[in-house]
Amino acid sequence: MPLLSIFRKKTAQGCDYRIDRSHIKVGIPKFLNVWSTHRFWIGFLKALGIPAKNIVFSSDTSEEQYREFGKGRIGMDSCYPVKALAGHIGELLTTKKLDILLVPMIYSLPSFLKGHVMDTLSCTRVPMSVENIKAGFLKEGNEFEKHGVKFLNPFVSFAEPHLLPKQLYESLKEALDVTYDEVERAVREGLEELKRFDQKMRKKTREILEWCAQNNRPCILILARPYHMDPGIGHEIDAEFQSLGYPVVWGQYLPTDEDLMDWLFGADVEAGIIKSPFDISDVWTSSYSSNTNEIIWGAKFASRFPWITAVVRLSSYECGMDQPTYTPTQKIVEASGTLYFKFGDLDETKPSGSVKIRVETIDYYVKKYSPRIIERKLKRLEGRRVPGGFGE
């Protein structure tokens, strides 16, 4: 199937920076909601004159990384995605020869549901993990100083983008010798870049979904927090389905185009059940957490979209944010006849044996029930205008 449309080339802008920052090397750990703000940081730093080669991310989470670099640095008991940060910081610190270690405390997130939900906050552990893990690198002497690295942990609220320039300026002004105006422009660039990336991924997902429709093939939707894309956190359970021949899409990047929204949610909007396609108040009232909101919305999407015949939920051990969502997501998905499976309690070790049996089990039912599920869901959408790419 056709997958990648050609990258959109951006013409190089002739930027003259106030001072040369091309020698500064910045490291960012690939943890928690950096998985939903990645391109912002790249766009932002590039706009400040840090060259691409000097912006480095840590590797994917792995048990080896955790053991080798994170051991003994974790002072509190928490979910694994938080604890894994110690490995990321340790790795960047000891192997990358950095000038700056940038570990954002992400308080709230950009979200396509903004304006339709109460708020788009991160889990409280997302911002706090930074201070907690940092403490582990200070208790036996300042590890950052020892490596000649400046540790910067700006508090950032993406839900209020107008605050970002101030937040980042305060944190970075000395280390990067930047002016407020420079930061303001860089924030704009970063947000633009993140938005473009987001749109591109939604477009890809739409292409995948259209391919499923045209070939009448089932597709698997993963509902998880964005960092479960990290092979060390989600243990590549999504890829297991891919190797069985299922296209796999993620809740974070579902297409939101008007024609598709109207097809799936139009009837509910017209009936006054919801105010807009992105309104989740019919099933989830305390819509404060951004990731949770998107998971719930993904469940609603899956329950309506014909070719998503199975939803696979991933969740980490002791995730307090996920806990209350288990039953609603399951009910939303299953009420539509769509299959729902959960891999809960994910931890640092991949449960290989049980994953294999589980995946084989799911494969059997998806194969067996998909034709019926697709038919039933299509029937429910009868009478509405089919968007381009999903019809005959």
Place this chain on the structure above:
Amino acid sequence: MLTLGLDVGSTTCKYVLIDEKGEIIAKTYERHNTKQAEKVLEFLEKLEEEHGFTPGRDRVYITGSGGGLIGELIGARFVQEVVAVSTAVEKLHPNVRFVSEIGGEDMKTIFFHGEGDKKTRQVFMQSACAGGTGTFIEKSARKLGISPEKLSQMGYLGYQLHKVSSKCGIFAEADVNTLVKAGVPVEEIIASLFEAVVYQNLAVLTKGNTPRPEVLLLGGPNLFFKGLQEAWRHHLSRLWEERGVPIPEGKSPEELVIVPENALYYASLGCALTAMSEPETYGLYAGKDKLRWWVEEGQHEQKKKEGRRGLWKTREELESFRSEYEPQVFAYRNRKPYEGDIEEVVIGCDFGSTTAKAVCLSKDKEVLFSVYTLSKGNPIEDAKYLFRKIRERIGDAKVLGVGVTGYGKDLLKDIIGADVAIVETVAHATAGLHFFPDADCICDVGGVDVKIIILRNGAVVDFRLNSQCSSGNGAFLQGVAERFGIPLEEIAERAFSAQAMPTLTMGCGVFLQSDIVNQQRKGWNADEILAGLCYVLPQNVWIYAGNITNFKGIGRKFILQGGTHRNLAVVKAQVDFLKSKVPNAEVVVHPYSGEAGAIGAGLIALENWEKTGRTRFRGFETIENLVYKSTTSEDTVCRWCPIECRRTFIDVQLPGGKGRPWSKVPLPEGWVRIIVNNSCPKGLVEDKNELKAIKEEMERVRKEFPNVAQLIHKEAFNTRVEV
């Protein structure tokens, strides 16, 4: 003023008595045979008499699993066990970085990091499972008829080692039995046990840390068993070499792995040392009167309170249970195989680790007859046997389709020409839903494993398989009954005869065993104990082994199946347990309890035939004439983990087989390989070469089908990509 450090452990009591100068003036280590309080009382009487230990003047600090209760009775101050041991170690051995303490029913490791004031410690313990503890070694040795004296002198180095499961004491027992039957010398078995203990400690209780020198070995087993010390030294030296751990120059492993003279007393010593660093008014000895009262009266009152009624409330209740469930549980006894002519059949096979079964179904989904064999450890031989038996019965009847499930199903599918290979969860679910279309859950308790399958909308949505831990499986119940000399088929009636029963603790089978000994001492008889065991079994199955807490979330209709549910008393306990969790629960017993997997595979094969009207079955003749060779050698040993299972490769001639040219035991084209005698799923993959081949194949498929996460991996963090 004297200071007493008292350690009341799970199998022994220890004390050290220290004078004002910190010198040890008396110490003792004795088994308490589950009478902790009596033993401590005996100690105190002796101490008062021989050493003038005086209430109100001298001090007692106490630790250990029984320390809390007894401490309160004698005015002692309680010190947590790990704290006590660490205190003693830090004081007496400042250079020690790693401590292993193995006790009767628990084991722990302590890692010391850093120096001086910044010294921190990290502790890992295991106390809910007996795998790798002292009881584990002694139990096995007792079975082999080796005296404790002889055991202590037996070695480790130089013996051929065999696989003994270290993860669970009950499984270890089974492994030891197998080795004995195979004629393996006891010396080798014992050496293998030491190996298993050290392996279990290193595997479970290091959590990624490397034990560094110096190492201190504490506790009874580490002190008494010379072979265990040898095993530790062997493994640690190898580990240090592998991981490049610097070793202080000129020191031999013997000097770096220390077993101190007082290895048994570190917890007691730690208590005494803690006392010396605290105000002299702390932990003043209150005399032994309260303790004596407890021994003579208090604990008996407690016992009465602990007991509970038998498995039934009233005779009527028991009778109504019987009339409802006896027909279900014993359905298999009255069932006769179909005697009429058979023209067409569908065959379903289930290749298990201990048994292989096949059923023949009619086109109308009726079970015609089944065949069964104990597994010979070679699925090809098992398959030949099953199909020979089927042919004897059906002669020239037409085989419409074949379905397989269980071990090696994917390869067997090609070898016998089955139409479908079904994962066991699906096979069981299909059979369950065939008989009970509205079932919500299947609970299968077999001899060696527990399966819980949760269903919704006709699909398996969740399941628990536990074959790692013997708690809750039928073999355990049977083992206890055997020790009481009660035949298997009498367990249920004996259990029902009990009017009252002891409350046994849910959890590890090995500890249940010591709990049983304890209850026997308290005067409970065999019938009552069996009742107590049946009663606790559902808790072990669902909560301990199955890890299920939300029962209402599962649903209301439960199917019981598997050999253990042929015991009516267990079924009664299950029904009562489930109804206590789900008030409107409906509990049924599967009519073909043992053949569910095979029936499920058959039903799916039938479905396939209805759809396609064809079968790939290669025919009885072909199966009978299957050519295979099996290899067990150094080259087949599994190298994925230090257990190094001795696997067997069974190579079968099969047209179109891909062969394994890269293997250490190369296989030409036209052959396929089944791997057996592995103990975990990882061992099914031959080695790194095969893993590579598998990964390449997966990559190939992944290229064809997109995954949004993969796009993210490729682009989201790539700073050189422009978006």
